[in-house]
Amino acid sequence: MPTPLARRARRRGPRRHTRRDLAVLGVLLGIPILLDLALIWGPTLASIGLSFTTWDGIGDIQWAGGKNYENLFTNYPQFWPAVRHNLLWLAFLGLIATPFGLLLAVLIDRGVRFSRFYQSTLYMPVVLSLAVVGFIAQLILSRDQGALNAVLADKRNPTDWLGDPDLNIWMVLLAACWRHTGYVMILYLAGLKSVDPTLKEAAAIDGANERQTFFRVVLPTLRPVNIIVGVITVIESLRAFDIVYAINKGRNGLELLSVLVTDNIIGEAARIGFGSAIAVVLLLVSLGFIVTYLVQELRGEEKR
Amino acid sequence: MTLPAGIVLPPAQRRERPVRPVGARRRGRFGTQAFLLVVSLAFLAPLLLAVYASLRPYQETSEYGYFSLPRHLSFAYYKQALLDSGMSRYFLNSLLIAVPGVLVTLFLASFVAFAVARLRLRGAMVLLMVFTAGNLLPQQVIVTPLYVLFNKVPLPYWMSDSMTLYDSLWAVIAVQIAFQLGFCVFVLANFMRTLPREILEAAIVDGAGVWTQYWRVTLPLCRPALAALGTLQFTWMYNDFLWGLVFISDGDKLPVTSALNNLRGQFFTDYNLLAAGSVLVALPTILVFLLLQRHFIAGLTLGAGKG
Numbered sequence: 310m311p312t313p314l315a316r317r318a319r320r321r322g323p324r325r326h327t328r329r330d331l332a333v334l335g336v337l338l339g340i341p342i343l344l345d346l347a348l349i350w351g352p353t354l355a356s357i358g359l360s361f362t363t364w365d366g367i368g369d370i371q372w373a374g375g376k377n378y379e380n381l382f383t384n385y386p387q388f389w390p391a392v393r394h395n396l397l398w399l400a401f402l403g404l405i406a407t408p409f410g411l412l413l414a415v416l417i418d419r420g421v422r423f424s425r426f427y428q429s430t431l432y433m434p435v436v437l438s439l440a441v442v443g444f445i446a447q448l449i450l451s452r453d454q455g456a457l458n459a460v461l462a463d464k465r466n467p468t469d470w471l472g473d474p475d476l477n478i479w480m481v482l483l484a485a486c487w488r489h490t491g492y493v494m495i496l497y498l499a500g501l502k503s504v505d506p507t508l509k510e511a512a513a514i515d516g517a518n519e520r521q522t523f524f525r526v527v528l529p530t531l532r533p534v535n536i537i538v539g540v541i542t543v544i545e546s547l548r549a550f551d552i553v554y555a556i557n558k559g560r561n562g563l564e565l566l567s568v569l570v571t572d573n574i575i576g577e578a579a580r581i582g583f584g585s586a587i588a589v590v591l592l593l594v595s596l597g598f599i600v601t602y603l604v605q606e607l608r609g610e611e612k613r
Numbered sequence: 614m615t616l617p618a619g620i621v622l623p624p625a626q627r628r629e630r631p632v633r634p635v636g637a638r639r640r641g642r643f644g645t646q647a648f649l650l651v652v653s654l655a656f657l658a659p660l661l662l663a664v665y666a667s668l669r670p671y672q673e674t675s676e677y678g679y680f681s682l683p684r685h686l687s688f689a690y691y692k693q694a695l696l697d698s699g700m701s702r703y704f705l706n707s708l709l710i711a712v713p714g715v716l717v718t719l720f721l722a723s724f725v726a727f728a729v730a731r732l733r734l735r736g737a738m739v740l741l742m743v744f745t746a747g748n749l750l751p752q753q754v755i756v757t758p759l760y761v762l763f764n765k766v767p768l769p770y771w772m773s774d775s776m777t778l779y780d781s782l783w784a785v786i787a788v789q790i791a792f793q794l795g796f797c798v799f800v801l802a803n804f805m806r807t808l809p810r811e812i813l814e815a816a817i818v819d820g821a822g823v824w825t826q827y828w829r830v831t832l833p834l835c836r837p838a839l840a841a842l843g844t845l846q847f848t849w850m851y852n853d854f855l856w857g858l859v860f861i862s863d864g865d866k867l868p869v870t871s872a873l874n875n876l877r878g879q880f881f882t883d884y885n886l887l888a889a890g891s892v893l894v895a896l897p898t899i900l901v902f903l904l905l906q907r908h909f910i911a912g913l914t915l916g917a918g919k920g
Binding site for chain 1: 642645646648649650652653656657659660662663666674675678679680681721722724725728732738740742743744745746747749750751752753754755756757758759760761762787788790791792794795798822823824827848851852853854855858859870871873874884887888890891894895898899901902903906909910913914
């Protein structure tokens with residue numbers, strides 16, 4: 310560990326940047342930083358500010374204090390169902406899709422035949438746009454002509470998979486899983502390929518069986534992948550939007566926080582202040598995870 | 614874990630496996646194959662169903678359901694989706710967004726990454742964090758102020774017939790670039806850290822300025838990472854749904870994913886036409902994926918493959 314003084318000296322370095330260098334740096338660092346501040350962080354702060362106002366997007370901006378939040382928590386029937394759905398989304402992706410993706414990665418990594426075919430097939434849904442996934446879900450699950458009801462062959466009393474507000478969220482979660490599993494699988498597959506095989510050999514020599522080797526030796530070395538998968542799972546659950554919007558605009562049992570934000574800001578009755586309050590709730594939850602993740606990254610960086 | 618290991622995924626390399634009794638291995642093998650086959654087919658089935666539905670006339674499926682034997686098969690719906698419903702125009706919109714979007718993002722991100730990873734700048738870590746965190750925010754958090762902002766930014770008529778940034782492709786391109794910069798900076802900075810410093814030092818001794826160090830010395834070494842990111846970014850920008858939906862009001866300017874909704878009639882929806890539209894929308898990304906699979910997967914794992 311070099312002393313702070315030595316480190317500073319090293320950072321400054323022996324060279325000075327010429328005027329041309331400074332111009333290049335100024336322009337090519339300036340543009341992306343400006344873009345990032347103007348289109349990402351500025352609006353984030355503005356969202357927080359607007360959430361304390363009642364604004365319809367046209368008239369004057371009136372300060373409202375915490376009224377939007379109060380209304381949101383006590384007086385907006387869609388809010389708590391949306392929170393529940395977002396949590397359900399997180400639990401479903403985290404407890405079902407992610408372990409399933411890991412299982413598939415482990416099986417494929419064992420070097421079975423046709424592994425390339427399996428890998429491509431299982432990954433295919435990930436390249437689809439979620440809007441397309443939403444439409445395909447309708448082909449399978451629609452009440453009168455859907456393939457699932459045709460297989461079940463209960464013509465007199467068909468189940469309305471997407472219309473029944475108690476059922477549809479589960480169907481949508483399955484569709485979301487369809488995409489998430491492949492994503493997770495690819496990440497773990499890459500991680501598993503880079504696990505040092507001698508580790509496994511050593512474990513085998515020590516008499517560990519396959520399961521012990523995996524949970525005690527392989528999985529711990531996959532820590533960086535685990536973290537990334539965790540971050541992706543949380544972020545995807547908070548961001549979820551497209552599938553439900555494609556199916557029924559996120560209504561009738563498919564409410565999500567992201568949908569409520571969109572509903573309040575576009576359309577005829579724009580309630581920008583109120584929509585922003587929902588967005589801020591979403592922001593606070595995700596910032597918690599983002600900061601945790603960045604702290605992790607930063608620690609890794611220091612060790613480098 | 615090192616990054617370059619993630620860049621080229623070896624195709625199912627053969628490896629020594631722990632010795633197990635032959636019978637058990639064979640049984641385990643068979644079970645694994647059967648399981649993977651069933652799961653793969655289950656994963657493929659919805660796609661195949663969409664293709665199948667798109668080839669059949671509405672009357673037939675409305676009478677017998679999507680899950681029935683075909684009586685007529687034709688490409689009529691594809692023709693209808695492409696020509697009569699104007700999907701070719703939406704495809705063009707998507708390309709107009711994604712192609713410049715990807716190129717500009719990669720260019721700007723690679724320079725920021727270069728500055729963060731290769732120059733000894735003060736505050737480099739902060740810069741990296743700001744970009745990375747920005748990419749992780751839920752889009753809905755920034756949608757409202759951007760909507761207001763874009764409505765207030767005037768553009769000359771030759772750039773946007775709405776006279777504002779709102780309701781023009783520029784808005785979508787700008788947001789895509791700003792949003793994706795975060796991911797690309799993160800990935801490229803990680804990648805550049807793994808490059809040998811000596812080459813850069815040598816260039817500096819030879820008197821190379823910042824631009825030369827970036828453009829002539831560092832960037833050529835990043836080609837695999839750039840290819841990987843480019844493939845991935847194209848798919849993401851092409852697939853995006855929200856930005857087009859929120860920042861564009863004129864139906865003719867929608868990107869193809871958001872425009873899919875237009876195939877839905879107001880009173881009557883022909884789901885087979887929608888299926889054809891879905892297949893058409895999915896086709897470019899599936900082709901990109903199948904052709905550039907190696908790059909594609911590398912792009913994802915570049916982001917993950919660090920420790």
